[in-house]
Amino acid sequence: MPITFEHVSHTYSEGTPFQYAALKDVNLDIREGKITAIIGQTGSGKSTLVQHLNALLLPNEGQIHILDRVITAGEKPKKLKSLRGDVGLVFQFPEYQLFEETVLKDVAFGPKNFGVSEEEAVEKAKKALKLVDLPEDCYEKSPLELSGGQKRRTAIAGILAMDPKVLVLDEPTAGLDPAGTKAMMSLFYELNAKYGKTVLMVTHDMENVFTYCDDVVVVEDGSIKVHTDAQEFFRDSALCRSMNILPPALIRMRDMLNEKGFAIPADVQDLDALAAYIAKQVKSHE
Amino acid sequence: MNNFTLGRYLPMNSPIHRLDPRAKIGAMLIALVAIFFPAGWTGYGILFAVVAGVIVLSKLSWGFIWKAMKPMMFMLFFLLVINILVVKTGNVLVMIGTFGIYSDAVMQTLYIAVRLLLMIMITTCLTATTKPLDMTLGIEDLLKPFQKIGVPSHEIAMLISIALRFIPDLIDETERIMKAQESRGVDMKEGKLSERVMAILSLIVPLFVSAFQRAEDLANAMEARGYAPGEPRTRYKVLKMERRDYILLLGSVLLLTCMIWLAYFA
């Protein structure tokens, strides 16, 4: 079942002089079982949009269909708490939410809030910690003793332990070094490919979007500007640039080469393919 | 934050807003002392008229002042009831069966009420017409002479101004952490006692951790820019007393003298 937004609007501080329409008549169908990137400038409404997915924010107008729930403007959503367990939302710099005495206890905290028994919660926690590749000798440490990267993985494990069907991530690789970024993106890719989780990712990193994401949603000024297949999105870089988005290096190279007389096809997928086209065209001139 | 009337600054442009914060703080302190002299109804009448005049000049609405006084009303009513039950001196005003309400009970309550309300009016007027930062500068300057006896006036002012600067950030952070924990199934509003305790812990611990990190980062940044508490430094913002500030101070001293005279010599 896709995630659907129907005529959704959200206004902050409605009725006060500080009123601000963050979302305006949003209509969106997010494909189930895919990795969708949500991109846009700071202040475009991306964060507001994703916070509707687990009902942290409720719409002022319109309706949202997610999993088997319906969230309607003006009505209190039913089965709210269970929605929070089925849609796992990871905020930016999630390491700031760690608070328990030990890593294991912190990761088990989420499941426990949903009525899971102590033993089962610990089991789920251990499974989640293995998924994020955190070494076992960290389990009994205080979260504050860990490195930045380990803290982040612990925080993400805390959400994964609830076994959500939908995973929503707000800039998961912010502040990570290249190795950390790669490990994080591979994890999400695996969660989607192997476990079938629907993944939504708010991100500024076009390299990640190009390499790992299936779909792209561009949010601009509170509404959906573009919603398309990721490869399609980068095919025509005029589209990217018109939204002030810097295309990934591969696409930029493709365009620069074509400007100088090469003929690299628009749908070139990866480095290997690009190299093959270049080599062929250079050699064919020999 | 919107309902927090007592202590809030209202940006406007009135003669009172433009006064030097040191003069205002000084005048407030003198006026507060003046209130406590038993100057009789004449005295309180004069005080009230003067304070009302200042409030009118400051362009603050009476609704705003009333909002600041409202929290006290309940307490005053409670006090009235207690006094009625306890104080049995003075003339009898009303008889309810065999229970008498005496004039002294009402008078004593009234005395306290008038003083309390005057205090609130004066302090609210001060905080509403003075930018928090200007208030801090005023406090720093007023405390400076006490540096000789060891009061760290500058450090206190720096502490206050940094705290003020970070209040909006701390509020945002609290909201962020709350949302993050709610996403993990924490219910901030309902639940058993043990659940509520965990909910609060899940908010407070990260806040403290983040506050300590912030403090460390700030200390590094300040040190790297040459800050050394206790060492001499110049100050960018200057406060200058104008004639109108001296008039305010003179006026408040006159008021005090008047109250003392009415209390003991009239």
Place this chain on the structure above:
Amino acid sequence: MGIIDVKNLNFSYDENTETINNVSFSVEKGTYTTIIGQNGSGKSTIAKLITGLLERKSGSIEIDGLELTLENLNAIRNKIGIVFQNPDNQFIGSTVRDDIAFGLENHQVPQTEMDGIIDANAKRVRMTKYLDQEPTRLSGGQKQRVAIAGVLAMKPEILIFDEATAMLDPQGKDEIKKVIMDLHHETGLTIVSITHDIDEVAASDAVIALNEGQVVMTGTPDEIFAQEDTLRKIQLDIPFSMKLEHKLREKGLKLDRYITMDALLEELCRLHSNM
């Protein structure tokens, strides 16, 4: 002798790990040096040691010929300006103006001179319009620009950027990179930038690569990127152009190393049109 000379530096946060282990390097005056390494390799620690925010265990640190000691701490700090990663946690003043003034107040600059200095430095980072704004109304990039202005106002000779763009969005990152580049081209300041940005590294004059508290490589960007095995071992990235060039060599093209896309593009065009 460089403007920064570090010899046999040692430091630990606790007894168990050698956070900084026998580190030696030199930064030449007027250059743009980048320091790279995984998170946790000790980059920020070195920045804090150089500015005397942390006390070294052993070894020597000389800034412009002056040895870093408790007595010279102020003199050393006057020569170095450092911009940290978190835009909020280094913004002390209640407005942009007040924040830039903070350093001036600490250096006992006469009050009458302050406005001129504040205006000039705000202009330099293009924040003149925002002088009376509060930090809550500013973007991350704008706050970092204010931090740079505040540091420049104290007329340092060395500018250290400790991952100053790590917490910014792409727009903010661009703003700051541009400011840094302008400073490099227009002033004689020595710039040291701790960064993960490979393009920034490729554009710098000198690179210092750290791993687990030790210096593993120093040299020009060309020299650093040539040592691909080492880079792979310490899990650092190489520029896109180099990744492409590897693939091209696999397909039979003969190419040198190109660390920027423009350079590689030029060469490919040359090969393409030569036929």
